[in-house]
Amino acid sequence: MKSYLSLASKYLTAHKKKTRLVIISVALSVALVTGIFSMLDFFLQFEKIQQIHEYGNYHLGVKDATNEEKQAITSRMDVKNAGTWISFRNGNLNGKECRLAAVDQKFAPNMQITLLEGRYPVAENEMILEAWAAENLHLKVGDVAKITFAGNTEKKFVISGICSDYGNTKAKGMPGVYLSIAGANEVNAEKSTGLLIEFKDGININDVQKAIQSSLKLADSRIIRNEYLLSVMGYGKSNTVIGLYSTGAVLFCIILIAGVMMIYNTFNISVMERVQQFGLLRCIGASRSQIKKLVKREGLHITLRAIPIGVLAGMLLAFLCCGILKYYNRSLFGEMPLFNFSIAGTIAGIAIGVFTVFIASSRPAKKAARVSPVNAATGSNEIKISKKKKQGRLTKMFHVEVAMGINNAVVKKKTLFLMSCSIAISIVLFLGFQVFVDFMHSSLKTTKPYTPDISLTSEQGLSNSLYEKLSDLSGIKKVYGRMFGYVDATFHASRLTDAYKQIIGNVQVEDNGLFIPPEKSWLISYDKNQLNWAKTDLIEGELSEEKLNVKHGIIAVAHPLRNGVSIETAALQLGDKVYIQTPDGTKEMTVMAILRTVPFNDSVPSLTTFITTEKLFTELTGESTIRIIDIQLDSSGQEQTVSEIKGMLDDSIAFYDQRQKNAEINGYFLTMAVFIYGFVAVIALISVLNIVNTMNTSVASKTRYLGVMRAVGMSGAQLDKMVLVEALTYSLTGCIVGCIMGIALQKVLIYNFLPRLFTIWKFPYVQIVLILILILLVTVISIISPLKRIKAWGIAEIIS
Amino acid sequence: MMDILITENLCKTYGTGETKVDALKNASFSVAKGEFVAVVGPSGSGKSTLLNLLGALDTPTSGKVFLDGKDIFTMKEKDLSVFRRRNIGFIFQAYNLVPELNVEENIILPLLLDYRKPDKSYIDELLDVLGLAERKHHLPNQLSGGQQQRVAIGRALATRPAIILADEPTGNLDTKNSRDVVSLMKLSVERYHQTLIMITHNQSYTSFADRVLSVEDGVVTDLEGVRK
Numbered sequence A: 001m002k003s004y005l006s007l008a009s010k011y012l013t014a015h016k017k018k019t020r021l022v023i024i025s026v027a028l029s030v031a032l033v034t035g036i037f038s039m040l041d042f043f044l045q046f047e048k049i050q051q052i053h054e055y056g057n058y059h060l061g062v063k064d065a066t067n068e069e070k071q072a073i074t075s076r077m078d079v080k081n082a083g084t085w086i087s088f089r090n091g092n093l094n095g096k097e098c099r100l101a102a103v104d105q106k107f108a109p110n111m112q113i114t115l116l117e118g119r120y121p122v123a124e125n126e127m128i129l130e131a132w133a134a135e136n137l138h139l140k141v142g143d144v145a146k147i148t149f150a151g152n153t154e155k156k157f158v159i160s161g162i163c164s165d166y167g168n169t170k171a172k173g174m175p176g177v178y179l180s181i182a183g184a185n186e187v188n189a190e191k192s193t194g195l196l197i198e199f200k201d202g203i204n205i206n207d208v209q210k211a212i213q214s215s216l217k218l219a220d221s222r223i224i225r226n227e228y229l230l231s232v233m234g235y236g237k238s239n240t241v242i243g244l245y246s247t248g249a250v251l252f253c254i255i256l257i258a259g260v261m262m263i264y265n266t267f268n269i270s271v272m273e274r275v276q277q278f279g280l281l282r283c284i285g286a287s288r289s290q291i292k293k294l295v296k297r298e299g300l301h302i303t304l305r306a307i308p309i310g311v312l313a314g315m316l317l318a319f320l321c322c323g324i325l326k327y328y329n330r331s332l333f334g335e336m337p338l339f340n341f342s343i344a345g346t347i348a349g350i351a352i353g354v355f356t357v358f359i360a361s362s363r364p365a366k367k368a369a370r371v372s373p374v375n376a377a378t379g380s381n382e383i384k385i386s387k388k389k390k391q392g393r394l395t396k397m398f399h400v401e402v403a404m405g406i407n408n409a410v411v412k413k414k415t416l417f418l419m420s421c422s423i424a425i426s427i428v429l430f431l432g433f434q435v436f437v438d439f440m441h442s443s444l445k446t447t448k449p450y451t452p453d454i455s456l457t458s459e460q461g462l463s464n465s466l467y468e469k470l471s472d473l474s475g476i477k478k479v480y481g482r483m484f485g486y487v488d489a490t491f492h493a494s495r496l497t498d499a500y501k502q503i504i505g506n507v508q509v510e511d512n513g514l515f516i517p518p519e520k521s522w523l524i525s526y527d528k529n530q531l532n533w534a535k536t537d538l539i540e541g542e543l544s545e546e547k548l549n550v551k552h553g554i555i556a557v558a559h560p561l562r563n564g565v566s567i568e569t570a571a572l573q574l575g576d577k578v579y580i581q582t583p584d585g586t587k588e589m590t591v592m593a594i595l596r597t598v599p600f601n602d603s604v605p606s607l608t609t610f611i612t613t614e615k616l617f618t619e620l621t622g623e624s625t626i627r628i629i630d631i632q633l634d635s636s637g638q639e640q641t642v643s644e645i646k647g648m649l650d651d652s653i654a655f656y657d658q659r660q661k662n663a664e665i666n667g668y669f670l671t672m673a674v675f676i677y678g679f680v681a682v683i684a685l686i687s688v689l690n691i692v693n694t695m696n697t698s699v700a701s702k703t704r705y706l707g708v709m710r711a712v713g714m715s716g717a718q719l720d721k722m723v724l725v726e727a728l729t730y731s732l733t734g735c736i737v738g739c740i741m742g743i744a745l746q747k748v749l750i751y752n753f754l755p756r757l758f759t760i761w762k763f764p765y766v767q768i769v770l771i772l773i774l775i776l777l778v779t780v781i782s783i784i785s786p787l788k789r790i791k792a793w794g795i796a797e798i799i800s
Numbered sequence B: 001m002m003d004i005l006i007t008e009n010l011c012k013t014y015g016t017g018e019t020k021v022d023a024l025k026n027a028s029f030s031v032a033k034g035e036f037v038a039v040v041g042p043s044g045s046g047k048s049t050l051l052n053l054l055g056a057l058d059t060p061t062s063g064k065v066f067l068d069g070k071d072i073f074t075m076k077e078k079d080l081s082v083f084r085r086r087n088i089g090f091i092f093q094a095y096n097l098v099p100e101l102n103v104e105e106n107i108i109l110p111l112l113l114d115y116r117k118p119d120k121s122y123i124d125e126l127l128d129v130l131g132l133a134e135r136k137h138h139l140p141n142q143l144s145g146g147q148q149q150r151v152a153i154g155r156a157l158a159t160r161p162a163i164i165l166a167d168e169p170t171g172n173l174d175t176k177n178s179r180d181v182v183s184l185m186k187l188s189v190e191r192y193h194q195t196l197i198m199i200t201h202n203q204s205y206t207s208f209a210d211r212v213l214s215v216e217d218g219v220v221t222d223l224e225g226v227r228k
C-alpha cells in the first residue's frame, strides 16, 4: 500500500461481488442514457428521411421570387441547392383530374422525382407523369396528352418521360404531372411560383431565414417553410411540434433523473453499509477530507469500469432499433449505415455517468466523513428510532417476520426514499411514453382493421350487382360499402361548441331550443362489419345494428374532420335527440353512441358527421345505392385481382389504389413504433435490471444481520418472508408513488402539451395491472438468488 | 442421568492446502441434562468452533452431534431452526444484536419468531436481573459493551431453552458484573433444569462449573480433576 488512497482499489477488489453490483448499476444508468439519446438521434435521422420523402427536400421557399432575388439567394454560401417550383391550382390530364407542377431539373431529386424512363422535360411542350397514371391512361413515352388548365386553357404536351409512383397521389387517383419550367411559364393559368431552397448541413435555418428576409426585404407572407422537415431538424415553429418537443424534453429530464437516482441509490447503499469501516479509519487518524477523497476515488474506479460497458450496451440497443428499421424498410432507409454511431448519445451517456457518480459519491462521502469515529466504530448510527415502540404496533398486526420486514424498510428512510424513487421514476417514464404509444395507435389509420387497399366511388352510386360480383371475386378478403349523403339535422343549440359558432358566426335558435342548421350534416351508413370496427373509436354508448334499428338510433362523432382538420363542432351526449329533415318530414333520432372520430375526410364542409345503419339511412334519405366500396385484398396475387377489378368498372367509377400510401404510412408507423417501443423497452429493461440489482445489493449488505436472525432461530421460510416483505415495501411504495405521478404526468402531457392531438385520457387500468404484476414478479425474482447465496453459507461463517 | 448432548468424532477443518486449519479434531464427549460445563483453552484453540457446531450454526467436516437424542445435522433446515429457537440459547462472543430493535425487542425476538406471546412478568424479571430495566427502550448502539452483552444473555434466556451455549459471555464485564451474570445464568440453569456450556478465560468461573472441558489445538479433553 503506497498511500491510503489505494485502500479504495483494495476495498473494491476485496468485495468483488459488491463492486460488481455497483458497476452494473452505474453501467445500466449510462446504458439507459446513451441508449435513449442515441435512439433519439437516430430517430431524428430516420424521421428526416421520412419527411423528405413525404414533403420534399427543401427547407425554405420564397414565393414569386424575382430574378434578382433568385440570383441573390442561389449565390449564397450556405445554399446547397435551389430551384424554381411552379404548381397549378388544378388541371386535367386527358379528362382526369391531376396534380400539375413544374420544377427545375437540378431540384427534381429534392422533390423526390425519379425518372424511370425517357428524359426530363425541357422543351415548352414536354411533360412527364407517374408510372401508375401512364399505365392507367394507356400513355407511353412519345405520346401526346392533352392538359386542361384552370380557366379551361387547353394545351397539348409530348410525354418525354415516366417518373416513379408517389403514394399520396396514387391513393387519391390523381396523376402527378410535371411540365418543364419553360412550359409552365408559358401557361396562363392560376399558379403559384416559388424558389425552393435546400441549405447546407449545419446551418441554422431560422437565422438564415431572418438574414435573407432582412437583406432582400421579404415579408413573412412570402416565405414558405417546410415545417415538417424543419421540425425534425429542431427549427420547428408549429405548436403541435413544439408540444411534442416539450413532451420529449420532459420525458428526457425524467430519464436523466432516473439515471442519477439509480447511481445515487447504489452508492448510498454501498457507502452507508461501510460507515463502520470509515469510522475505523477516522479512529486511526484519517481526516474528513481523506475519507471524502477515498470515497471519491472509489467512485472514479467504478466510473472507469462502468462507463465503457454502459456506453457499449446503450449503443447496442440503438443499433438494434436501426437494424429492425433497415430490415423492414430497405427502400427508404437503405442508405442509413447500420452501425451508425451517435456522437450525441455517447457524449450524453459519458457525461451523465461521470457527473452522476461525482454527485452520487460526494454526498455519501460527506456523510461518511461526518461520521463521528466513536459512533461509527461501535455500530451503525444511521438508525434513529424514537423511543416510541413502532415495532410493538406492527407485531400486533403481523407476524414478527412481516413486521420486521416492514420495519427494516421504513427505518432506513433514505434507502426507502431512493429505492422507491428509482422504481417510481421507471413507472412514470413508462406511463409517460404510453401517451406517445396511444397517440400513434389512434392517429395513424393503417393500423386499423378497416383500412381499404382499394376504394371505388361513383357520383351516380355503385350498383348492387357490382358489389356482389366483387364479393365473389377470388383474391379479395373483404368488401364493404357505404352510403352517404347530406341532410339537414338539428339538435339543442346548447350542444353546439364555441369553436363551431366562431367559424359559422350567428346561429339562429328557435323557441323550442333547436337551431336552424346553417350547414348540412354528413350522414354515413355502416354495415355490421364497420360498426364492429368502429368499436376501437367508441367513447360512449353501444354499437349494435339491431338496437340502432329498433330505437331509431344515430351515432355522433366527437371530432369529425372539417376540411381535413379534426374539430369538435357539437358536444352531443348519449340520449340527445337529433331531428333530421327527410323527404317524408322531420324524423326524431336518438344519439346512442359517440365515436371519437371517423376515418374519412369530406371535401364539403359540414356541420357534423352522423353514422347510422343502412336500413335507417335508406329511411332517412330515401336512397339505397352504395356510394363507396372499400376492398381489402388478400396478400398474394394482388396484381391479378386488381386488374380483374379494373375490368369490371366503367368510366363513371373512380378507382383509388391506396396500397402504396398505406405501405408508406405503415412504414412511418413502424419508424415511430420501433423507436417509441424501443424507448419503453429500454426503460422497462433497465428498470427491471435496476430493481434486481438494488435488491441484490440491499440483501448482500445485510448478510450479517440475516445470519444473526438465523442464529437466533429464524427459519428459512421466515427469513424469506422477512426479506420479501422488505423488498415489497420498497417496490410497492415506489409503485404507488410512480402510478400516481405517472397518471398526473399523462394528464399534464395530454391536456397541457399535446392538446392538438385530441387523445382522450383514459385511466390506464391495463398498464397499471401490468406494472403491478411485473414489479411483484421482479421483486420476487430479485431476492431469490441473494437469499440462496446467503443460505448456502454457514451461519457461523457469516456472523463471526 | 440422561445425556442431553452427545458428540461423536466431531472434526472441523477450515480451508485447504496452505491455509488449511484443523480447528477441531475428533471431539467426542457427552453432557448430561442440567450440567454446567465450562470450556477453557488458549485463544485460537477451537472453542468457538466447537460451540458453533454444537449449536448447528456451522456444519462439521465429519462427525455427529446428538441433541436430545436427535442427530442435528440430518435435520431439515425448517425443523432445525424451530428446534434451535426452542431448545438452544446462544450467546455470541460478538453480541450480534439486531441494531434496529431496542433492548426489549431484542430479548423477546426468539419468542416472536416462534409466534409465542412473551411472558411479560418473566421478561421484566429478566430485564431487572440483567440490570436493563432502565434501558429497555434503548437501541443496541446506545448501550455500553457490557450492557449489550447482557442483552445478548437475556435473549438467550428468554425462551428458557434446554441448552445455553455461551461464548465468553463475561468477556466485556467487570468482575462484579461478571459474577452477577454468571450467577444469574447459574440460577436460571438450576431453576429451569437447563444445561449450560460456557466458554470462559476466567479460571475462577470454572469453580462454578460441574465439569470443565479443555480445548487445546483442536483437541477436547475432559478435565475430570477440576471437578469438585
Ligand SMILES: Nc1ncnc2c1ncn2[C@@H]1O[C@H](COP(=O)(O)OP(=O)(O)OP(=O)(O)O)[C@@H](O)[C@H]1O
Pocket: A797, B014, B015, B021, B022, B023, B041, B042, B043, B044, B045, B046, B047, B048, B049, B050, B093
Ligand atoms: N472461518 C474460518 N476460516 C478459517 N479458519 C478459521 C475460521 N474460523 C476459525 N478459524 C481458525 O480456527 C481456529 C479456531 O478458531 P476459534 O474461533 O474456534 O478459536 P477460539 O478458541 O474461539 O479462540 P478465541 O478464544 O480467541 O475466541 C483458529 O486458528 C482460527 O484461525
Ligand SMILES: [Mg+2]
Pocket: B047, B048, B049, B093, B167
Ligand atoms: Mg472464540
